[in-house]
Amino acid sequence: MRKITAGLFMSLDGVIADPQDWHFPYFDDAMGAAVDAQLGSADTLLLGRVTYDSFAGAWPGREAEGGPDAPFAKKLGDARKLVVTHEDRDFTWRNSERLTGELTTAAAELRNGSGGDIAISGSVSVVRQLLAAGLLDELHLLVHPIVVGKGERLFENGTTIPLRLLSSETFGTGVLHLVYTKDDTAPSGSYEDAKTHLAQEQ
Template identity: 50%
Template sequence: MRKITAGLFISLDGVVEAPDTWHFPYFNDEMGQSVGAQMQAADAMLLGRHTYEEFAGYWPHQDPEKEPMAEAMNNSTKYVVSTTLTSPSWQNTELVSLADLAALREGPGGNISVVGSATLVVSLLREGLLDELNLLLHPIVVGSGKRLFDDVREQIPLTLTTSTTFSTGVLNLIYTRA
């Protein structure tokens, strides 16, 4: 069975928005290996509409010679959970609903990795569809921005399955649903 996994950069105060403005001073080989392992275990991406629109506006226009990730991003299978998007134009993209995800998990292949899409991550947790949540907790208080669990009003019990401390002070925390 395939797993639906999510990996997010998160600050001590729960901010997941715009990690490009605060996370890079903490990126090192240890984190690169962790992120790379998660990417290699997946053969499909799962995106929310906002992340899809950002990526679809950027990646198809990148030269693979200059941007090494362009080929992988453009050629990979992409599933988009949206009730408003009607015709995705980015190659290898399929619209799905939350209800479709249970069947996708039963199909053949590697993991399905949620990329960004914090709102989708929370929805998947609520619906019991997220198999693994990998948080790279950075030792920084960002102060403002979208927080991962701002809109959660009910308890969602999780079990910590793995924890690793990187030399930069970043904690790699992997959770499953309890």
């Protein structure tokens, strides 16, 4: 079975909107390696329309320019790109096509098919739907030590989704790289259970 992973830049107060306005000062070699491991190693990218348009408007040019980011741009260009959109449109970035069918059904079919990992970057609507459907194998959150104070947040629709922490790493910039998966055996309990763990007077 293929693995579906998603990567998001997030502020300390949970904002994922407009990371280009606040996250670049924290981008270092460690973050570059984390992004490459999650996104650059996949052979298929699953992208929402807005994220796709942003990527398609930037990465082909960066690949052509041959700068330091050209090898990563080539990886993205070589990957199969499936775009979640209701629009019938032509795609100019190579290896790009529209995802056919309903998102969760199509994602499940991709996940059960052959090939390498399927990666998502940004595309918050896609991430939310796959999380809710239990189809997201890994959620990579790069939590930055900054309070943005405004903008869309990943978790803001009121849905409770238990998650299990797979790994955590602290970069030198103070960014936390947290990797979660769905938790099918989430704990339960009440205050009556919790209070037994409070410090007791001697």
